[in-house]
Amino acid sequence: MSDTATQGENKQGExxxxxxxxxxxxQQAQGxxxxxxxxxxxxxxxxxxxxxxxxxxxxxxxxxxxxxPHLDHGPVKAYAAKNRKDQACVALVCRRDYVPQIQKAExxxxxxxxxxxxxxxxxxxxxxxxxxxxxxxxxxxxxQPLATYVDGVGLGWSQEHAMKAxxxxxxxVLLDMRDLDMVHGNIRITNMYDGxxxxxxxxxxxxxxxxxTSAGQPVQCETPIRAMADPLGRGLATQANDIYxxxxxxxxxxxxxxxxxxxxxxxxxxxxxxxxxxxxxTGKDRFSGSVLELLRGVLQDDINQRWTxxxxxxxxxxxRLTPKQSSLVKDKAARPVEFNERKYLRPVIxxxxxHKNPEELSRIVDNGELKxxxxxxxxxxxxxxxxxxxxxxxxxxGNSSGHASFMATRLAVALSPGFPLMYNNVSxxxxxxxxxxxxxxxxxxxxxxxxxxINQGLASFWVNMMSDSSIDVSYLISRFDSCKxxxxxxxxxxxxxxxxxxxxxxxxxxxxxxxxxxxxxxxHLLYAYEDMAAxxxxxxxxxxxxxxxxxxxxDSKIIENSIADLNxxxxxxxxxxxxxxxxxxxxxxxxxxxxxxSAHLVDHAAPEAIKRFHDRDFRDSLARELERIKNDGxxxxxxxxxxxxxxxxxxxxxFRNAYKSYAALRKxxxxxxxxxxxxxxxxxxxxxxxxAVVSGAIAAVLVLAMAFVRFSGGGTGF
Amino acid sequence: MATGKKKNRNKVKLGWRGQLLMITMxxxxxxxxxxxxxxxxxxLPTVVAGIIDRTREKTRSITVGCMNFTGVCPYWLDxxxxxxxxxxxxxxxxxxxxxxxxxxxxxxxxxxxxxAMSGMVATVMSQRAERRLKNIEKEQKELVRRWGRGVTGxxxxxxxxxxxxxxxxxxxx
Numbered sequence: 001m002s003d004t005a006t007q008g009e010n011k012q013g014e015x016x017x018x019x020x021x022x023x024x025x026x027q028q029a030q031g032x033x034x035x036x037x038x039x040x041x042x043x044x045x046x047x048x049x050x051x052x053x054x055x056x057x058x059x060x061x062x063x064x065x066x067x068x069p070h071l072d073h074g075p076v077k078a079y080a081a082k083n084r085k086d087q088a089c090v091a092l093v094c095r096r097d098y099v100p101q102i103q104k105a106e107x108x109x110x111x112x113x114x115x116x117x118x119x120x121x122x123x124x125x126x127x128x129x130x131x132x133x134x135x136x137x138x139x140x141x142x143x144q145p146l147a148t149y150v151d152g153v154g155l156g157w158s159q160e161h162a163m164k165a166x167x168x169x170x171x172x173v174l175l176d177m178r179d180l181d182m183v184h185g186n187i188r189i190t191n192m193y194d195g196x197x198x199x200x201x202x203x204x205x206x207x208x209x210x211x212x213t214s215a216g217q218p219v220q221c222e223t224p225i226r227a228m229a230d231p232l233g234r235g236l237a238t239q240a241n242d243i244y245x246x247x248x249x250x251x252x253x254x255x256x257x258x259x260x261x262x263x264x265x266x267x268x269x270x271x272x273x274x275x276x277x278x279x280x281x282t283g284k285d286r287f288s289g290s291v292l293e294l295l296r297g298v299l300q301d302d303i304n305q306r307w308t309x310x311x312x313x314x315x316x317x318x319x320r321l322t323p324k325q326s327s328l329v330k331d332k333a334a335r336p337v338e339f340n341e342r343k344y345l346r347p348v349i350x351x352x353x354x355h356k357n358p359e360e361l362s363r364i365v366d367n368g369e370l371k372x373x374x375x376x377x378x379x380x381x382x383x384x385x386x387x388x389x390x391x392x393x394x395x396x397x398g399n400s401s402g403h404a405s406f407m408a409t410r411l412a413v414a415l416s417p418g419f420p421l422m423y424n425n426v427s428x429x430x431x432x433x434x435x436x437x438x439x440x441x442x443x444x445x446x447x448x449x450x451x452x453x454i455n456q457g458l459a460s461f462w463v464n465m466m467s468d469s470s471i472d473v474s475y476l477i478s479r480f481d482s483c484k485x486x487x488x489x490x491x492x493x494x495x496x497x498x499x500x501x502x503x504x505x506x507x508x509x510x511x512x513x514x515x516x517x518x519x520x521x522x523x524h525l526l527y528a529y530e531d532m533a534a535x536x537x538x539x540x541x542x543x544x545x546x547x548x549x550x551x552x553x554x555d556s557k558i559i560e561n562s563i564a565d566l567n568x569x570x571x572x573x574x575x576x577x578x579x580x581x582x583x584x585x586x587x588x589x590x591x592x593x594x595x596x597x598s599a600h601l602v603d604h605a606a607p608e609a610i611k612r613f614h615d616r617d618f619r620d621s622l623a624r625e626l627e628r629i630k631n632d633g634x635x636x637x638x639x640x641x642x643x644x645x646x647x648x649x650x651x652x653x654x655f656r657n658a659y660k661s662y663a664a665l666r667k668x669x670x671x672x673x674x675x676x677x678x679x680x681x682x683x684x685x686x687x688x689x690x691x692a693v694v695s696g697a698i699a700a701v702l703v704l705a706m707a708f709v710r711f712s713g714g715g716t717g718f
Numbered sequence: 719m720a721t722g723k724k725k726n727r728n729k730v731k732l733g734w735r736g737q738l739l740m741i742t743m744x745x746x747x748x749x750x751x752x753x754x755x756x757x758x759x760x761x762l763p764t765v766v767a768g769i770i771d772r773t774r775e776k777t778r779s780i781t782v783g784c785m786n787f788t789g790v791c792p793y794w795l796d797x798x799x800x801x802x803x804x805x806x807x808x809x810x811x812x813x814x815x816x817x818x819x820x821x822x823x824x825x826x827x828x829x830x831x832x833x834a835m836s837g838m839v840a841t842v843m844s845q846r847a848e849r850r851l852k853n854i855e856k857e858q859k860e861l862v863r864r865w866g867r868g869v870t871g872x873x874x875x876x877x878x879x880x881x882x883x884x885x886x887x888x889x890x891x
Contacts, residue, residue: 570878614865614879655879658865662858666871669854672847683843687836688777692784695831699784703791710795 143196185213235431247298259283434503593633763825782828789824
């Protein structure tokens with residue numbers, strides 16, 4: 001009860017309408033005002049202080065020196081932590097190449113359940129290696145995992161024990177998740193805990209936020225189709241996947257031995273495809289009573305036949321439903337087809353293996369062997385049409401290198417709609433392309449297969465092949481058409497970088513410039529820059545293609561007006577664009593003053609931006625004004641000085657007038673120079689005119705004087 | 719042939735007013751013959767100046783003519799008042815060598831005024847022109863310092879008015 005009260009208190013405290021990123025922003029802002037903390041950074045995040053403690057926001061202390069490996073979630077490491085009330089907590093520090101589900105965390109706060117650990121807080125922390133990671137902190141109610149490995153697990157629980165300790169609590173959690181419209185996505189026996197009791201009284205569900213859904217699921221815990229995709233390429237899980245995984249765990253708890261022990265992943269998948277998941281997972285173990293119905297219902301491979309959470313609830317209430325035993329493998333040919341030195345009777349099994357030898361596939365396609373097999377041995381018109389379609393499209397794409405591989409990919413999907421796209425060493429479902437690509441990028445793996453899958457329109461092909469109309473995947477067509485367009489556009493904000501953020505908007509910014517920061521929003525970006533400016537390790541160029549694409553996807557309004565500036569050839573436009581964008585982020589986010597960043601901008605970006613003005617005197621006065629405000633931390637003021645429309649117009653007009661003046665002066669110079677060159681006559685004409693005037697004046701005076709004297713005084717002759 | 723054509727180009731065709739004036743002047747010259755004789759002889763330097771002056775404005779002729787007339791004027795007044803505007807009086811005046819000297823000396827003075835003024839004014843104007851050239855250079859330098867080398871018009875400018883080949887802005891004065 002005390003746990004419930006604590007959970008309720010935490011829920012009320014945290015789920016009061018704050019969004020995760022904004023909460024982190026506010027808390028970062030508050031962190032700056034906090035005093036007396038060792039190693040405080042400009043962004044507010046605390047560096048590890050004395051005793052190697054790392055703080056998450058104000059309330060949580062994490063101890064990097066105290067790992068808790070039994071609570072690791074796959075590649076995500078767990079560490080001891082405590083909150084302000086000195087309660088024992090667990091901090092799960094996410095890996096940067098696995099995108100955490102930050103937005104789902106806000107929904108998770110709404111779960112109040114003894115079998116779901118309370119999420120106390122989450123946010124960005126500055127780890128002991130100087131790099132930022134994302135972290136989720138739970139109240140420590142886990143205990144020990146039910147199993148430390150999946151292979152060979154069979155705990156032999158009784159039905160009563162399973163009902164009380166697992167089924168009822170888990171169904172409650174799944175119902176809560178259904179009500180909150182969220183999915184766990186990582187239900188497996190190694191991610192379930194005993195709650196610290198032995199025997200287990202009530203199973204506690206493990207973390208579901210630190211990595212993408214299905215990323216940690218081994219093939220046993222996934223449906224055969226999803227299991228064929230790479231863990232990070234499985235895409236979003238649905239509640240149907242959670243129910244399946246719930247069934248797998250139940251089977252593992254109740255069975256005495258693992259019928260799949262020692263088999264490879266490929267063999268496990270094939271076993272499920274041929275015999276069905278129920279038979280594959282339970283083997284020779286026989287279950288009786290109502291739990292048999294439950295297991296059959298939740299382990300249905302056909303999603304339309306699988307029980308929903310409502311069906312499970314009805315079953316718990318005592319209503320009995322009789323599930324059908326079916327497997328995905330409906331078709332079995334009368335005769336086999338030979339491929340890659342193996343004989344195949346089932347198209348779905350063939351589809352699974354086509355990518356292993358594309359050249360061999362081309363042979364049996366080109367010589368008609370495949371078509372004949374489908375037509376004569378399967379007699380499935382719809383299948384025949386799909387295969388024909390796939391072959392035609394492949395041939396239309398040309399005979400470029402990789403043509404055979406693309407055909408193998410298409411044919412696999414045609415043979416079994418919904419199959420992952422298997423190409424080269426990659427196997428992804430379209431929805432899983434985003435996290436898979438990001439993981440590959442961050443681990444310096446080859447991205448060419450993903451690019452080729454997009455450019456070849458294989459996601460659209462996959463959608464068109466989907467025969468199950470109950471699943472809406474039509475949005476994928478426009479999504480991947482957009483990605484294809486992005487790849488063709490080489491400008492900033494597009495390209496492969498845009499594809500990453502478009503397919504996986506939750507991801508942090510993958511730019512190399514931010515390799516030590518975990519930036520999940522434009523506001524975080526600013527704080528990261530502030531931090532870097534404070535430590536004097538700002539990159540030379542503020543933005544790269546990643547940052548631009550990241551901003552465009554996260555908040556296009558901030559950047560779309562400045563994209564032209566960022567793509568321009570003129571450097572002053574680039575830097576002005578950067579300043580405008582950063583100022584806009586600060587203004588819209590109502591962020592605090594960023595003194596280090598503003599000083600850095602004035603020292604490094606403004607001198608380039610100022611060059612847009614022709615008038616050097618004006619530039620000098622601007623530079624003086626910028627120097628005066630450089631430590632104010634107000635990026636908007638800097639922008640207003642550098643991007644003032646009136647000043648720009650005035651400067652341009654002034655330049656035009658100066659241009660005209662220069663031309664007029666040059667003309668005057670040439671004329672004068674020419675006249676001076678003929679020096680002999682220069683000024684002579686004017687001189688003569690003046691001489692004529694002088695002479696005329698003298699003559700007029702003298703003549704008048706003489707006439708006056710002569711006619712008035714009766715003067716004598718001359 | 720060319721000279722003839724040139725002469726023809728300079729000739730002004732007289733209208734009826736001009737012709738009337740010409741006739742009137744001829745009649746006046748005949749009626750006032752003594753004045754005509756005396757003025758013809760006395761203003762001979764002016765006629766010569768008019769012939770040798772190739773400028774359109776004929777400013778030298780005017781200069782010499784004004785001073786020449788000044789020299790002739792007193793004798794003409796004598797002819798009108800003392801000699802009763804007679805032919806004898808005219809002949810007497812023009813045959814007196816001293817009179818001719820004075821008349822022609824006045825014309826020489828006109829030549830001197832013309833030579834002196836044109837020389838002085840040409841010198842002053844040349845000096846002013848050279849000063850103006852220096853000022854123009856200064857102004858141009860100042861324009862370039864303030865607005866950049868793009869203002870000279872010697873460079874191809876981009877949309878914003880900056881030289882197209884400007885990798886980095888030049889900070890030249």
